[in-house]
Amino acid sequence: MNRTVDIIKKQRKATEAAKEKLKEFNRMKKAITNALREGPATIPQIAGKINEPTDKVLYYLMTMYKFGMVEVDSIDDMDEYYLYRLKKQENKQ
Amino acid sequence: MLEPKKHYDVLVIGGGIAGQETALNLANLGYKIALVEKDYSIGGKMILLSKVFPTLDCAACITTPKVSETARHPNIDVFTYSQVEDIFKQERGFRFTLRQKPRYVTEDCTGCQLCEQVCPVVVEDEYQYGLIGRKAIFIPHSIANPRIAAIDIEHCTLCGLCENVCPPKSIDFTQQERVDEIYATAVVLATGYKLFDPTIIKRYGYGKYKNVVTAMQMERQLVPTRPFNNILRPSDGKVPDNIAYVLCTGSRDVTLGNPICSQVCCMYSTKQAQLLMGALPMADVTLYYINIRAFGKGFCEFYQQARSMGVGYVKGKVGRIFEKEDGNLILRYEDIETGEVAEAEHDLVVLSIGILPNKDYQNLFKNVRVEHDPYNYVRQVDELTSPARTSVDGVFVAGTASGPMDIPDTILSAGAASSETASYLRKVYKEIQPSLS
Numbered sequence: 001m002n003r004t005v006d007i008i009k010k011q012r013k014a015t016e017a018a019k020e021k022l023k024e025f026n027r028m029k030k031a032i033t034n035a036l037r038e039g040p041a042t043i044p045q046i047a048g049k050i051n052e053p054t055d056k057v058l059y060y061l062m063t064m065y066k067f068g069m070v071e072v073d074s075i076d077d078m079d080e081y082y083l084y085r086l087k088k089q090e091n092k093q
Numbered sequence: 094m095l096e097p098k099k100h101y102d103v104l105v106i107g108g109g110i111a112g113q114e115t116a117l118n119l120a121n122l123g124y125k126i127a128l129v130e131k132d133y134s135i136g137g138k139m140i141l142l143s144k145v146f147p148t149l150d151c152a153a154c155i156t157t158p159k160v161s162e163t164a165r166h167p168n169i170d171v172f173t174y175s176q177v178e179d180i181f182k183q184e185r186g187f188r189f190t191l192r193q194k195p196r197y198v199t200e201d202c203t204g205c206q207l208c209e210q211v212c213p214v215v216v217e218d219e220y221q222y223g224l225i226g227r228k229a230i231f232i233p234h235s236i237a238n239p240r241i242a243a244i245d246i247e248h249c250t251l252c253g254l255c256e257n258v259c260p261p262k263s264i265d266f267t268q269q270e271r272v273d274e275i276y277a278t279a280v281v282l283a284t285g286y287k288l289f290d291p292t293i294i295k296r297y298g299y300g301k302y303k304n305v306v307t308a309m310q311m312e313r314q315l316v317p318t319r320p321f322n323n324i325l326r327p328s329d330g331k332v333p334d335n336i337a338y339v340l341c342t343g344s345r346d347v348t349l350g351n352p353i354c355s356q357v358c359c360m361y362s363t364k365q366a367q368l369l370m371g372a373l374p375m376a377d378v379t380l381y382y383i384n385i386r387a388f389g390k391g392f393c394e395f396y397q398q399a400r401s402m403g404v405g406y407v408k409g410k411v412g413r414i415f416e417k418e419d420g421n422l423i424l425r426y427e428d429i430e431t432g433e434v435a436e437a438e439h440d441l442v443v444l445s446i447g448i449l450p451n452k453d454y455q456n457l458f459k460n461v462r463v464e465h466d467p468y469n470y471v472r473q474v475d476e477l478t479s480p481a482r483t484s485v486d487g488v489f490v491a492g493t494a495s496g497p498m499d500i501p502d503t504i505l506s507a508g509a510a511s512s513e514t515a516s517y518l519r520k521v522y523k524e525i526q527p528s529l530s
Contacts, residue, residue: 003253003256004256004264004266005251005253005256005266006253008251008266008267009251012251013251014251015247017247018248018249021214022214022250024215025213025214026213043329044329044330055329057330058321058325058327058328059226060215061330062225062321062322063227065321065322066225066226067209067210072322075332079332080331080332081331081332082325082330082332
């Protein structure tokens with residue numbers, strides 16, 4: 001199959017910014033997925049497990065939520081923080 | 094990419110609600126319109142709002158029928174992700190350059206979003222004001238029109254996964270920019286406004302303190318297609334229960350070069366406060382204001398309704414915001430009623446950012462000058478009797494390009510612009526061909 005991407009690849013290379021974003025998302029996705037394999041967790045709990053700032057975890061977790069990789073499990077006893085879990089197809093992997 | 098005609102009756106610059114309304118009114122009279130929008134979708138800022146004040150009607154429900162009507166109208170050619178450049182006034186009409194930029198996805202796109210699922214790159218989503226990420230190939234937002242994906246080529250790794258999965262084969266990395274020279278008899282400037290950038294006010298900590306957000310970021314949290322699963326504070330995902338609004342952020346402030354009122358912040362903050370009380374029934378919401386300007390039809394009642402619902406209104410000018418270790422914020426403000434300096438703690442602060450002029454129109458015209466008013470909005474040369482007229486014959490202004498205004502006033506302004514443009518076109522065409530009545 002002729003792909004137009006092969007034509008553009010002869011004219012330009014992927015930018016460093018694109019490669020950086022790709023690496024960062026893969027790294028965070030992997031870390032969050034591993035943390036949630038142990039069971040549902042809040043954002044501060046995930047951040048504690050993977051040693052990343054809570055705001056960064058929120059950003060990537062909510063992006064994963066948007067693309068259907070995680071879902072809401074419940075809310076904690078104080079009604080303050082939601083617990084999130086992996087979506088079923090992720091669990092099987 | 095759309096192949097433009099050589100000549101249009103009217104060039105409308107800006108596809109927000111003012112541009113759409115003007116284009117629709119003129120198109121319904123039979124005039125051919127080129128509607129040029131710099132963004133990927135028409136709809137302007139209104140399409141991103143949750144509800145409108147003071148009726149609390151759903152903003153998307155009001156605006157999307159107009160968006161569809163504009164996109165489908167046989168007399169309107171809509172050019173998205175496009176720019177108008179180098180407008181020259183001619184003896185009759187205007188010559189201009191239309192630059193259509195490549196989105197690397199053709200009109201065959203069905204908006205299925207399979208490409209988004211496989212794209213491996215995540216970039217800040219500008220349509221969610223950076224609260225979450227989007228992919229390097231993306232549908233701008235859920236009610237975008239046209240609902241065609243676009244590739245952010247600067248953040249694309251050129252992996253080709255999107256091209257592999259696209260069912261209608263609409264990915265085209267060979268797409269090139271298209272530049273055309275076009276003529277129009279009249280021009281309508283509907284270039285809208287810009288939002289104040291609160292990073293300029295360092296003492297409010299926006300950008301540094303994660304729990305200081307803009308009203309537009311809160312607006313996105315209040316729409317059904319919100320970035321998070323509920324309203325959450327961005328520092329750690331906590332459900333906020335004590336929210337503050339800082340009104341007049343970037344408005345009525347001579348030190349920031351914007352001494353005028355933005356006309357909408359008091360009411361949109363009051364609207365958001367009411368919506369928040371519905372979404373988070375346990376939350377306290379407090380608005381810090383200088384004066385409440387509830388001047389429109391039903392505005393005062395809307396404000397009173399918020400007060401009776403329990404929204405707190407503190408007449409106080411916020412001087413500085415400090416962050417505590419737990420992410421909560423201390424607002425230091427001058428209590429205007431007592432003259433004392435006071436402090437209050439909140440777990441989320443929303444800056445009610447104001448409206449600024451979009452000065453892009455000032456460089457568009459090459460051989461004539463569209464004058465601006467003292468605040469850099471398009472100058473209305475005869476505001477009382479002909480509000481859409483500008484300093485250039487044949488150039489009209491619609492909506493917030495002429496000054497801050499709310500949605501109903503924008504529609505009114507666009508109505509004025511379309512009727513004045515129609516009357517101008519009749520006059521010009523009659524001069525060319527007197528038999529035209």
